[in-house]
Amino acid sequence: MASFAELNIFNKIIKFPELKVKDYQFIEGFGVVLTVEKVEKKSCCPRCGKKSERLHQNHQYLVRDLSQAEHHVYLKVNRRQLKCAYCQKPFSEEFDFVEKTRTYTKRLAEKIIREVIESDVKNVAERNGLSEKEVETILKEKFSDLKTEKPLGLKKLGIDEIAWIKGHKNYCAVLVDLETRKPVDILEKRTQECLSKCFEAWGREVLDGIEEVSIDLWSGYKNLVKNLMPKAEIIADRFHVMKLVNDELDAERKALKRKLKKVKKKVKRDKLILAITNSKYSLLKNEKDLNDEQKEKLKQVKEVFPELGDMHRLKEEFIKTFEKRDSEVIGLLNLADWLRDATSKFPNSCGTIIRWLGEIIPYFKNRTTQGILEGINNKLKLIKRKGFGFKNFDNFRSISLLSFHFNS
Numbered sequence: 001m002a003s004f005a006e007l008n009i010f011n012k013i014i015k016f017p018e019l020k021v022k023d024y025q026f027i028e029g030f031g032v033v034l035t036v037e038k039v040e041k042k043s044c045c046p047r048c049g050k051k052s053e054r055l056h057q058n059h060q061y062l063v064r065d066l067s068q069a070e071h072h073v074y075l076k077v078n079r080r081q082l083k084c085a086y087c088q089k090p091f092s093e094e095f096d097f098v099e100k101t102r103t104y105t106k107r108l109a110e111k112i113i114r115e116v117i118e119s120d121v122k123n124v125a126e127r128n129g130l131s132e133k134e135v136e137t138i139l140k141e142k143f144s145d146l147k148t149e150k151p152l153g154l155k156k157l158g159i160d161e162i163a164w165i166k167g168h169k170n171y172c173a174v175l176v177d178l179e180t181r182k183p184v185d186i187l188e189k190r191t192q193e194c195l196s197k198c199f200e201a202w203g204r205e206v207l208d209g210i211e212e213v214s215i216d217l218w219s220g221y222k223n224l225v226k227n228l229m230p231k232a233e234i235i236a237d238r239f240h241v242m243k244l245v246n247d248e249l250d251a252e253r254k255a256l257k258r259k260l261k262k263v264k265k266k267v268k269r270d271k272l273i274l275a276i277t278n279s280k281y282s283l284l285k286n287e288k289d290l291n292d293e294q295k296e297k298l299k300q301v302k303e304v305f306p307e308l309g310d311m312h313r314l315k316e317e318f319i320k321t322f323e324k325r326d327s328e329v330i331g332l333l334n335l336a337d338w339l340r341d342a343t344s345k346f347p348n349s350c351g352t353i354i355r356w357l358g359e360i361i362p363y364f365k366n367r368t369t370q371g372i373l374e375g376i377n378n379k380l381k382l383i384k385r386k387g388f389g390f391k392n393f394d395n396f397r398s399i400s401l402l403s404f405h406f407n408s
């Protein structure tokens with residue numbers, strides 16, 4: 001039998017004020033097992049709230065705790081089942097140090113999750129003397145706690161996507177609270193079915209509270225939001241609108257470049273090719289962000305290809321339209337002017353912009369964009385690339401959301 005002094009040392013090491021160590025055992029190749037019990041004998045009956053200490057039965061199980069000085073530590077916990085003296089029903093006592101039905105302490109779970117966010121499952125498992133499966137179980141269970149929380153108070157929602165497997169048309173949807181700048185959820189597919197299942201699970205209370213939804217130019221999102229969040233204003237994300245214009249400009253650049261092969265005179269052909277080669281970023285990047293070399297390139301390509309010069313000028317005007325801090329009405333008028341000037345050079349972009357005008361104009365009210373999504377998506381891509389020893393989407397989802405929301 002352990003001496004009082006020895007047990008006292010263990011009490012001081014584990015520092016769980018609600019517990020007292022009753023015995024200990026070193027097991028070679030396993031660790032140290034501390035038999036513990038709750039100090040407080042009385043517990044509240046969850047039905048009537050009255051305190052009781054009438055033992056019904058003992059229930060012993062092992063709980064893994066933080067390692068101490070290289071030793072794995074297990075707590076042999078006796079969770080007493082008591083019988084309420086008033087309502088005569090049995091109930092189990094509650095602990096603070098461990099979640100019900102979990103076989104690891106809360107503080108171990110926190111340490112593991114914090115480490116996995118910085119590193120990966122395999123390393124964390126090795127470092128802590130756990131199996132990868134055990135680490136994944138901790139993540140999964142911690143995540144299920146997080147998942148049961150609904151995004152109450154969500155006012156501005158952003159819907160975007162990232163490629164789940166690079167090069168495949170395999171996208172997952174990223175739902176972001178644009179105010180807290182954190183992802184609310186990540187869905188395996190960006191299909192209407194997948195999204196509506198998620199939104200319906202949030203329930204009316206959440207959906208009715210959403211005031212604005214920022215989306216890219218996909219009518220599937222638009223219809224879904226209209227149906228499920230009729231009170232929300234839909235806003236076409238400014239960066240996706242700009243991408244239309246940039247893509248059309250770039251397509252023209254490529255088409256011109258292809259045609260150059262047919263120019264008969266070599267001297268002329270070489271001059272044209274020289275002017276257009278490496279001009280992509282000079283044309284597409286915001287002009288104010290160009291370095292001297294890129295500015296020189298832009299000048300060169302505009303001189304030789306006046307049609308690209310015209311498109312570039314229109315593209316810059318388009319950006320300015322969105323950057324000016326005008327009201328909705330002025331924004332609409334500016335955009336109408338631009339559409340009139342650009343219709344021959346940017347027929348595809350103008351068509352799409354006109355179709356989405358109702359969603360583009362509200363941007364000028366609150367200037368809601370998905371700008372923050374770029375940072376979030378970069379972080380998600382990093383998590384994805386690190387792999388985290390994860391084999392499937394669910395693991396990616398849980399570690400991603402935990403890394404944004406786990407900050408205790």
Ligand SMILES: [Zn+2]
Nearest residue numbers: 045048084087
């Ligand atoms: Zn009772």
